[in-house]
Amino acid sequence: MNILCNGNKHSITEGMSIQDLFEELNLSPDSVVAEINRKIVQPDHYGQHKLKDGDQVELIRFVGGG
Amino acid sequence: MLTVNERPYPYRPGIRLGDLVSVLKPGADILVLNGAQAPADTLLQDGDICSLIKVGEIPSALEMERTLEARHSPEFQHYFRQATVGIMGLGGLGSAVALSLVKVGIGKLVLSDHDVVTLSNIHRQHYFIDQIGWKKTIALKKTLVRVNPFVAIKTLDLKLTEQSIPKLFGNVDVLVECFDNPKMKAAALRSTLQHLPGVGYVGASGLAGYDSGNTIVCKRIKPRVYIVGDRKTDVGTAGSLLAPRVGIAAHHQANQVIRLLLGIDEE
Numbered sequence: 001m002n003i004l005c006n007g008n009k010h011s012i013t014e015g016m017s018i019q020d021l022f023e024e025l026n027l028s029p030d031s032v033v034a035e036i037n038r039k040i041v042q043p044d045h046y047g048q049h050k051l052k053d054g055d056q057v058e059l060i061r062f063v064g065g066g
Numbered sequence: 067m068l069t070v071n072e073r074p075y076p077y078r079p080g081i082r083l084g085d086l087v088s089v090l091k092p093g094a095d096i097l098v099l100n101g102a103q104a105p106a107d108t109l110l111q112d113g114d115i116c117s118l119i120k121v122g123e124i125p126s127a128l129e130m131e132r133t134l135e136a137r138h139s140p141e142f143q144h145y146f147r148q149a150t151v152g153i154m155g156l157g158g159l160g161s162a163v164a165l166s167l168v169k170v171g172i173g174k175l176v177l178s179d180h181d182v183v184t185l186s187n188i189h190r191q192h193y194f195i196d197q198i199g200w201k202k203t204i205a206l207k208k209t210l211v212r213v214n215p216f217v218a219i220k221t222l223d224l225k226l227t228e229q230s231i232p233k234l235f236g237n238v239d240v241l242v243e244c245f246d247n248p249k250m251k252a253a254a255l256r257s258t259l260q261h262l263p264g265v266g267y268v269g270a271s272g273l274a275g276y277d278s279g280n281t282i283v284c285k286r287i288k289p290r291v292y293i294v295g296d297r298k299t300d301v302g303t304a305g306s307l308l309a310p311r312v313g314i315a316a317h318h319q320a321n322q323v324i325r326l327l328l329g330i331d332e333e
Contacts, residue, residue, distance in 0.1 A: 066158060
C-alpha cells in the first residue's frame with residue numbers, strides 16, 4: 001500500500017495509523033499539523049485514524065523559536 | 067508647486083522658507099528644505115520639498131494619515147486603515163511584526179501574550195530595560211503609540227489555546243502566529259484552518275541561529291495561508307535565537323500581511 005506524503009510516494013503497512021507514521025518519520029505529533037485528503041485530523045485521533053491506500057497526507061511540521 | 071509637510075502648496079517666485087511658517091505651521095522651530103535643515107530666509111525654488119516642524123508636537127490624525135497616504139499612496143493606505151490584524155505572541159517575532167505594522171498605519175491591531183518582559187527578552191525583542199517586569203501587552207502598546215498614536219490597539223493578556231483562538235480572532239483580516247512553542251504553532255494553524263476560513267494567516271517556523279538570512283522564505287501552503295522560516299532550525303539545535311535572523315522572519319511575516327491586505331495571494 002502506498003500513500004502520498006507531502007507529495008512523495010510512501011509505502012505503508014496494513015492498519016498503520018497516523019501515530020505510527022509519525023513514529024516511523026521520527027516526528028513529534030504535538031508539533032505537526034496533519035491533513036488527510038485535505039481534512040485536518042485532530043491530535044486525539046492520531047492513534048485511531050488508519051491510513052488507506054492512496055491517501056494524500058500533508059504533514060506541516062513546526063520547530064520552536066519566536 | 068511646493069510640497070510642504072507632504073501636501074502641495076503653490077509656488078511663487080521670491081517665496082522664502084520662513085514665509086510658509088506663519089501660514090502653515092505657526093511656531094515651527096525646525097525648517098527642513100529638501101532633506102536638510104535650512105534658515106528661514108532661504109529662497110525657495112519651484113518643486114522644493116519642505117518640512118515645518120514644531121518640536122514635541124504630536125501631529126493630528128489627519129496629518130498622520132496624509133503623510134502615510136503620501137508615502138504609501140491613498141489607495142493602499144485605504145486598505146491598511148480598514149484592516150484589523152491579530153498577532154499571537156509578542157516575543158522576538160510578534161513585537162517586531164507589531165512595530166512594523168503600526169508604522170504602516172494598519173487600522174487596528176489585536177495583540178496577545180500572557181508573559182512579562184524579562185532581561186532575557188531584551189536581546190531580540192522590542193522592549194526596553196525600564197520595561198522589565200511589565201506585561202508584554204502593556205509594554206508593547208506603550209511603544210507602539212509613540213510611533214503611531216492613531217492605530218487602535220486591543221490587548222489580550224491571556225494564554226491562548228487551540229479552542230480560544232477562533233473566538234478571540236474571528237474578526238481579524240489576517241492573523242500572525244508568532245509563538246515560540248512549536249505545539250502552539252501547530253495548534254494555531256490547525257485552529258485557523260478549521261474555524262477561521264476567511265482569515266489570512268502568516269505563521270513562522272525555523273528562524274533560530276545565524277544561518278544565512280537567505281534561507282528564510284515565505285512559503286504559501288494554502289490560499290491565504292503562509293509559513294515563514296527555513297522550516298528546520300529550532301532553538302534546540304541552533305542554540306539560540308538572535309535578533310537579526312528573528313527580525314528577518316518577522317519582517318517577512320509583516321510583508322506578507324501587507325500583501326494579503328492588498329489582495330495579493332502568491333509567493
